Amino acid sequence: METGTAPSFEALFGHPPSVVAHAPGRVNLIGEHTDYNGGFVLPMAIPQRTHVELRPRKDRTVRAFSATVGSQGGVQEFVLGQQAPGRGWLDYVQGVTLVLQREGFSFDGFDVRISSEVPVGSGLSSSAALDVCLLRALREAFSLQLEDVRLALLGQKVENDFVGAPVGVMDPMACHLADGGSALFLDTRSMSFERVSLPAGVEPIVINSGVAHNHAAGDYRTRRAECERAAALLGVPQLRDLTEADLPRVAALPDPLGRRARHVVSEDARVLATVTALRTGDLAALGPLLYASHVSQRDDYEVSVPQIDLLVELARGEPDVLGARLTGGGFGGSIVALARTGTGAAVAQRIARAYSARSGHSATVLVP
Structure with a gap:
């Protein structure tokens, strides 16, 4: 700042x-x-x-x-x-x-x-x-x-x-x-893009955990190398070339490569499902996709930290939050959540206060 x-x-x-x-x-x-x-x-x-x-x-x-x-x-x-x-x-x-x-x-x-x-x-x-x-x-x-x-x-x-x-x-x-x-x-392969509007019923929340990360540090580099190794063992140029039908083959990889690849393959599917939900205004589908993404990052990709998990847990306890997840490269940083329109500011402040009381870190509400 x-x-x-x-x-x-x-x-x-x-x-x-x-x-x-x-x-x-x-x-x-x-x-x-x-x-x-x-x-x-x-x-x-x-x-x-x-x-x-x-x-x-x-x-x-x-x-x-x-x-x-x-x-x-x-x-x-x-x-x-x-x-x-x-x-x-x-x-x-x-x-x-x-x-x-x-x-x-x-x-x-x-x-x-x-x-x-x-x-x-x-x-x-x-x-x-x-x-x-x-x-x-x-x-x-x-x-x-x-x-x-x-x-x-x-x-x-x-x-x-x-x-x-x-x-x-x-x-x-x-x-x-x-x-x-x-x-x-x-x-990110073809570099084609389109803008997809958020449904009128939801608004984003972004809360910074106060735990900083560094992309030039080793953990991020390690994850990328693990993905390249998994793709090579599976005989594809990139993990993008796999679908959920390939998950049995992915599961046969040595640990942790199987879990790393499972996150990427399932996350690609979640992005496509989220885009469909946004286009159709299917608010009920959004929350489970965000929470599943967080669990996958936490358990399969292992890029979350306890403070981020606490923020997601607190968001899950808010009735007006549809879903929440770690956003960014991980090892600290922020969460993103989707809340019912008009509730975001109050919900975010409650989450931030509860987090600061329980974690000893100071959370910052960045959006809204």
């Missing part, structure tokens, strides 16, 4: 910005750990956004300031062509510029001020929002010929190739193309 006392762009660099860009964080309604397996996801944008103010320079120097870090971080600098990882938040700026250069885009240095309302480590794509926001600003500032899907794919390359986080394509696609009024039904 922004410090509130951070200096303005003009105070930092001596001139006003020429380009201002924004990108939202995202919450994934369902479809977790399916994107790097070529499967289906269903994210939507959240109100919290990342903001970039930028002005081109006439040399090769990039000067960057993060209001999230605050004044104590100061203005950081690097020279285009001399990017080197290991500089914390600046790696996202360096990564964006290096990926663009490797893709053949030509641009000069720039001054940039970054601020964000998306909480870091919350499972809501704070890093993808930054990548997308900066790519949008550079596209405008330097008139780069960069269409939308390619922009999202470059955001993924920043994370994979420079930052060292083996994330899938869902996060940058959602931060770039999703909105708050509908869910983005995305096929």
Whole structure:
């Protein structure tokens, strides 16, 4: 979150910005750990956004300031062509510029001020929002010929190739193309997508557990490698190529590969069922799908933690909550729930208060 006392762009660099860009964080309604397996996801944008103010320079120097870090971080600098990882938040700026250069885009240095309302480590794509926001600003500032899907794919390359986080394509696609009024039904293999409206009777809830995660850490990388190993043993390019009819074969894999693959195959099916329920307004079907997704993440994929399980348990005790689940990569972060329209704010506050009393962690209601 922004410090509130951070200096303005003009105070930092001596001139006003020429380009201002924004990108939202995202919450994934369902479809977790399916994107790097070529499967289906269903994210939507959240109100919290990342903001970039930028002005081109006439040399090769990039000067960057993060209001999230605050004044104590100061203005950081690097020279285009001399990017080197290991500089914390600046790696996202360096990564964006290096990926663009490797893709053949030509641009000069720039001054940039970054601020964000998306909480870091919350499972809501704070890093993808930054990548997308900066790519949008550079596209405008330097008139780069960069269409939308390619922009999202470059955001993924920043994370994979420079930052060292083996994330899938869902996060940058959602931060770039999703909105708050509908869910983005995305096929991560074909990159085809459509927006699916939420029924009038439900509204989303997002609660941050206060337990931060890190996609560049080992557990996320391990899960991805386990999925690749399972696909190889089953003789398919990706787990996306399996259906629920293949679950007996999946069950024969050595543990934990069978459970990992079972989560992905069943989660893809749950995404498709959720899309059908949204289109038909079948509210009764939504809750069991979300709860089943959480159980699968907890038991088969083993990416939940006790604090997240407690939030889901508390949500299950609320009569106006249809369903709830861990959202994001796991090992902390946030839950998403669907509540009956008009009840979300009160329900979310009750869950957050009960959670804080029982867990010792401070929960934050982000939506509504």
